Amino acid sequence: MxxxxxxxxxxxxxxxxxxxxxxxxxxxxxxxxxxxxxxxxxxxxxxxxxxxxxxxxxxxxxxxxxxxxxxxxxxxSLDSVLNIIKNQKEIIDKKIIELNSIKNSIENLENSIEEALEVGINKPFIKFYEKRKLRKYNYTSRYTEEFEMKLRKSLIDIEKEYNSFNSKIAFETSYKDLIDNNEVVHTKTMIELDEGVLGDDDTVVTLPEGEYITFYYDDNFYDIKKYYSEFKEYIRKNNIDVIGNFYETHEMTRVSKDGVAKSLAKIEILLK
Missing domain, CATH: 1.10.1660.10 (Multidrug-efflux Transporter Regulator; Chain: A; Domain 2)
Structure with a gap:
């Protein structure tokens, strides 16, 4: 039975x-x-x-x-089974690439936070960087609704083009305007991607390798002028020779339940 x-x-x-x-x-x-x-x-x-x-x-x-x-x-049908398995293998390969990208992003953020805590917030230090490439944009009117709309579109385009949302927002800031007029004037908006993603064309700005004076702050980014002023005073007091402009990169931005934004960011400039 x-x-x-x-x-x-x-x-x-x-x-x-x-x-x-x-x-x-x-x-x-x-x-x-x-x-x-x-x-x-x-x-x-x-x-x-x-x-x-x-x-x-x-x-x-x-x-x-x-x-x-x-x-x-x-x-x-073994052919049918094989086709399904091969398709699944392709899906998994894509997921591995995505997960590795996410892992790299997490490790970069982890390293930045650990570095900021180790050297101290608002304390300039010298750091050597390899050559870096960033995608540049012409809009610079920060803190306006028009700027935010353009930035969101740029981030979405980056996500679609490179199948990645692991990017950092960065700004080039005029050294001359800060020194001569005590004004924070952004000359470029940029997006930093994973290493090796960008090539060489007129949409890319290359930061040369070398030692940079670097300065972390962790605050509302509407108050950045005071940090640039502190940085400028540090350069003046220590009689430091620098080249080019400042670069401000936002490592991580958080928003409270009340909508108050706070960003861990670094400002840096190349030593002469």
């Missing part, structure tokens, strides 16, 4: 919840051998063991229930 198993027994035997077995039934990938018309109870045979093992195999490699259903419905 054939042995049948209740849905509860199947659940215990295969470490699958009763609701999941019912869902598989509704979806059409694991039907019970028969259902008692009077009680509505589901009964399974040992044939279902093979199907459950197949489902678990497929789920372990990330296949959807639709893909599993396709394999079950066309189980005699």
């Amino acid at each position: 054939k042995k049948y198993f209740t849905i509860g027994e199947m659940s215990k035997l295969h470490n699958i919840s009763i609701e999941t077995l019912r869902h598989y039934d509704r979806f059409g990938i694991l039907k019970p051998e028969y259902i008692n018309e009077k009680t509505g109870y589901r009964y399974y045979s040992t044939k279902s063991f093979i199907t459950i093992y197949l489902i678990k195999q497929c789920k372990a490699i990330g296949l959807s229930l639709e893909e599993i259903k396709e394999i079950i419905n066309d189980y005699t």
